[in-house]
Amino acid sequence: MNGDDLLNIGAFASATGLTIPALRHYDEIGLIRPARVDPGTGYRRYRRDQIDGARLVCGLRAMGVPVDEVRAVVGRPAEHVRPALDSHRERLVAQLREVSQRIAAVDELIERGTAVPVPQDVRPVQIRVPVADVPKAAAFYTAAFDVVFNESISSLQFGTYRSDRFFLITLDEHGPEAAHGGVRFGLLVADLEAAHHRAVEAGGAVVAPPADYAWKPRTSAVRDPDGNIIDLTQG
Incomplete structure (x- = not known):
């Protein structure tokens, strides 16, 4: 996948419902890692197939689910979310x-x-x-x-x-x-x-x-x- 296929952080935030500060924070704690970070500018870019997982993070955090519990289910099959x-x-x-x-x-x-x-x-x-x-x-x-x-x-x-x-x-x-x-x-x-x-x-x-x-x-x-x-x- 070339860089043109990636979303910048603003577009990814709009697509997922997460704010830009939240995405930066989730990158720092390893919850949602960008697909690529420009070594010169530090700009974060994301793949489109990361959108669904990020939307799940957004929904769970909006309900107050603790970060550690969100981390345990993101990227796993849907049946792991219910517990x-x-x-x-x-x-x-x-x-x-x-x-x-x-x-x-x-x-x-x-x-x-x-x-x-x-x-x-x-x-x-x-x-x-x-x-x-x-x-x-x-x-x-x-x-x-x-x-x-x-x-x-x-x-x-x-x-x-x-x-x-x-x-x-x-x-x-x-x-x-x-x-x-x-x-x-x-x-x-x-x-x-x-x-x-x-x-x-x-x-x-x-x-x-x-x-x-x-x-x-x-x-x-x-x-x-x-x-x-x-x-x-x-x-």
Whole structure:
């Protein structure tokens, strides 16, 4: 291919949706290398068969996919892109849950006034739940109950710190034997039937189906994949 068949950086930017500064940066980090760089002027030129790959980079980066994950799929068969998108979607959903909790905390402050509430001197804020595999357990709980998993502290987080709703369920990895010594705890849910169904669909086992009692609200119970029992109570 002679030089006349190559696109200059401006034309390549127009064809791919990437900016010229972005193309220069992606050259520097080895993500999109130009087909030729003029040794005298430093001008970059690209082949036309690089356009599709560059457009993929543009689309993935526009969605916020990290550069390292983009690098792992560019130039590979299309079936390698889907896992990267699935992983990024899970990350975005987790971020959305966290932002939703922060919005709820802001709404609570607006309703009560701008002064930050003073927490009680002593109140429970954490339980530790034994699991065999933290990522798998986190996937179950986020799918079943739409809660935030804070990976940095290996915890399902309810509410924001220093708010009345703040509580942590910490997933404590103990290996395969964890399933034999689980714990039992309760969650208050807005829609018992829906929460129970989601927990079972996510991989939980029915311990007790939704039922009414004379002495307490409607409840049910499910067992998570690690053997821990979750009592669900209609809020």
